Amino acid sequence: xxxxxxxxxxxxxxxxxxxxxxxxxxxxxxxxxxxxxxxxxxxxxxxxxxxxxxxxxxxxxxxxxxxxxxxxxxxxxxxxxxxxxxxxxxxxxxxxxxxxxxxxxxxxxxxxxxxxxxxxxxxxxxxxxxxxxxxxxxxxxxxxxxxxxxxxxxxxxxxxxxxxxxxxxxxxxxxxxxxxxxxxxxxxxxxxxxxxxxxxxxxxxxxxxxxxxxxxxxxxxxxxxxxxxxxxxxxxxxxxxxxxxxxxxxxxxxxxxxxxxxxxxxxxxxxxxxxxxxxxxxxxxxxxxxxxxxxxxxxxxxxxxxxxxxxxxxxxxxxxxxxxxxxxxxxxxxxxxxxxxxxxxxxxxxxxxxxxxxxxxxxxxxxxxxxxxxxxxxxxxxxxxxxxxxxxxxxxxxxxxxxxxxxxxxxxxxxxxxxxxxxx
Amino acid sequence: xxxxxxxxxxxxxxxxxxxxxxxxxxxxxxxxxxxxxxxxxxxxxxxxxxxxxxxxxxxxxxxxxxxxxxxxxxxxxxxxxxxxxxxxxxxxxxxxxxxxxxxxxxxxxxxxxxxxxxxxxxxxxxxxxxxxxxxxxxxxxxxxxxxxxxxxxxxxxxxxxxxxxxxxxxxxxxxxxxxxxxxxxxxxxxxxxxxxxxxxxxxxxxxxxxxxxxxxxxxxxxxxxxxxxxxxxxxxxxxxxxxxxxxxxxxxxxxxxxxxxxxxxxxxxxxxxxxxxxxxxxxxxxxxxxxxxxxxxxxx
Numbered sequence: 001x002x003x004x005x006x007x008x009x010x011x012x013x014x015x016x017x018x019x020x021x022x023x024x025x026x027x028x029x030x031x032x033x034x035x036x037x038x039x040x041x042x043x044x045x046x047x048x049x050x051x052x053x054x055x056x057x058x059x060x061x062x063x064x065x066x067x068x069x070x071x072x073x074x075x076x077x078x079x080x081x082x083x084x085x086x087x088x089x090x091x092x093x094x095x096x097x098x099x100x101x102x103x104x105x106x107x108x109x110x111x112x113x114x115x116x117x118x119x120x121x122x123x124x125x126x127x128x129x130x131x132x133x134x135x136x137x138x139x140x141x142x143x144x145x146x147x148x149x150x151x152x153x154x155x156x157x158x159x160x161x162x163x164x165x166x167x168x169x170x171x172x173x174x175x176x177x178x179x180x181x182x183x184x185x186x187x188x189x190x191x192x193x194x195x196x197x198x199x200x201x202x203x204x205x206x207x208x209x210x211x212x213x214x215x216x217x218x219x220x221x222x223x224x225x226x227x228x229x230x231x232x233x234x235x236x237x238x239x240x241x242x243x244x245x246x247x248x249x250x251x252x253x254x255x256x257x258x259x260x261x262x263x264x265x266x267x268x269x270x271x272x273x274x275x276x277x278x279x280x281x282x283x284x285x286x287x288x289x290x291x292x293x294x295x296x297x298x299x300x301x302x303x304x305x306x307x308x309x310x311x312x313x314x315x316x317x318x319x320x321x322x323x324x325x326x327x328x329x330x331x332x333x334x335x336x337x338x339x340x341x342x343x344x345x346x347x348x349x350x351x352x353x354x355x356x357x358x359x360x361x362x363x364x365x366x367x368x369x370x371x372x373x374x375x376x377x378x379x380x381x382x383x384x385x386x387x388x389x390x391x392x393x394x395x396x397x398x399x400x401x402x403x404x405x406x407x408x409x410x411x412x413x414x415x416x417x418x419x420x421x422x423x424x
Numbered sequence: 425x426x427x428x429x430x431x432x433x434x435x436x437x438x439x440x441x442x443x444x445x446x447x448x449x450x451x452x453x454x455x456x457x458x459x460x461x462x463x464x465x466x467x468x469x470x471x472x473x474x475x476x477x478x479x480x481x482x483x484x485x486x487x488x489x490x491x492x493x494x495x496x497x498x499x500x501x502x503x504x505x506x507x508x509x510x511x512x513x514x515x516x517x518x519x520x521x522x523x524x525x526x527x528x529x530x531x532x533x534x535x536x537x538x539x540x541x542x543x544x545x546x547x548x549x550x551x552x553x554x555x556x557x558x559x560x561x562x563x564x565x566x567x568x569x570x571x572x573x574x575x576x577x578x579x580x581x582x583x584x585x586x587x588x589x590x591x592x593x594x595x596x597x598x599x600x601x602x603x604x605x606x607x608x609x610x611x612x613x614x615x616x617x618x619x620x621x622x623x624x625x626x627x628x629x630x631x632x633x634x635x636x637x638x639x640x641x642x643x644x645x646x647x648x649x650x651x652x653x654x655x656x657x658x659x660x661x662x663x664x665x666x667x668x669x670x671x672x673x674x675x676x677x678x679x680x681x682x683x684x685x686x687x688x689x690x691x692x693x694x695x696x697x698x699x700x701x702x703x704x705x706x707x708x709x710x711x712x713x714x715x716x717x718x719x720x721x722x723x724x
Contacts, residue, residue, distance in 0.1 A: 053627075075631065079628070080628065080629070083621045083625060087622045089626075089644075090622075091644055100626070148629065152629065
């Protein structure tokens, strides 16, 4: 077991103009399970391969358990890896596959046999030890790949989209099994995926990457509830977060969306009234501070970017918002934070149901706001009934609203995440 | 195919009244066409097999017949008069056994050299995007455009000054040169098909790059390497022009047989043909296992 520190890691592939990872920093504590999440091409697999030693960085460093391994070959890093394609050795039996690493490290026969039996038992592979990979199903092959990785008792376990080649039901089962297995073993784990459900369900912490940078890094629910920018909000969550263009009213207690009004949240505004521009700037520096990887990944990424001398956000909605009259904002709200109704509701937005999709456990509505024409997704309880084209009233919980700057697309007050995840 | 499908057309309207009346409305003609195509495919396979096997059978038959039986007319196509007299006569002819051994030695040496040099080159082409890779592949193929004769005369002169002339190694070197382009290209395509992940997994789990190649990549690539070995051996076994130019006394079997063909009896020719065919057949049979058998699954 060991912790992992990645510092200002940069890699540009030959022949490519844009770097695959751009000064990425990340700290994984001993025994922690960190998920690297991002769309394809965001640099998450490159980051994993740099940690593994399969690629060498142009700049920056990788430390495992305090030891500098930046330019060491993979075999000297004491880590294991599970590949997306399983990468089991087709010419070796299951037992020899699992024991391959031990054999390479010159572990003697009896000890090797004992460890292979232990790993095979953990992954229910005993009946297949004498078989060859061609005689196994995809799920069994992935078990072999995981057994081969854990049998080494590595300092660090790397996983590169290990579930993405499995079919849906198998993936669901194996995901839970993997979480339990790794929690029991307590291995430090770095896990790459593009599947946000997988990231939220498995990670102690999730680092969201985009265009070679870590844009947000925190516990899964804080990332889900309080995305630092519109990219994270729309990438995480299914359906993605809704973003509506709005204007703050002069007294700051309400938001005007088209010709309608809803109550404004008490948090999410800049900490000090006239500091609208610096606050947006501070949101930017908070994002890069997150990617610069403070050793303490606590749920307060805004601290580094807070303007000096600004009062901490204990101010009421009136004070906080008083300087924001007429300020254009983007309102971010999750589909499940909206309560739809077919009868008029005080303080709710009037809309028209465009598409109604029953999903079994819930009903997904695509609605268009009356007046403004802005579309949004609403997740209703499974027994909610409405016909397409009918009128809807959408009540939005003010404490679940996040405010974004329409120009930078970043959260206006980066301090808000902590408060929201605390209240929700 | 369409001409064959023609006669089936009139049968279709009658079908609903037939035994398949319960399935009325089901058009069975595609099924019948499929069966017919499969039968034709079988027929073609049998015909090709016969075409390839018949000369081998006839040569074998002649090689195991007595001299009298060879001169009989009409000849029987069944082995009626089996005798090893012809073969014994051939084998005891001057220079046959040594040239046979030379051929085996040249063939095996050419296989070793071409794989020893060609497989790493193929691996480089498969794994590394180096400058001039495409040009290199084309140049490899262009060398094959040189006729053996053009290659052999300068080689003979060079070999004489290097004292490689009239040696097994000399002929093996020339055969290696002939086989290398295909060995490189075949092994490159074989190494491309070995997933990179598997090699990287070996590196992660403690193998040095060399150990990863030897313990993981090479075993997986073995069937393809075997294919190029077969190719090289058969090429070397059958190559006669260069072998005849580059050696006088240490000749390979084809060169030896060719040299004495015009002034030898019919029996000698059949026995010689048999001796030329059999070893490459045996070699292919031995290596076939690697071509068809892929770790527990058989490619059919």
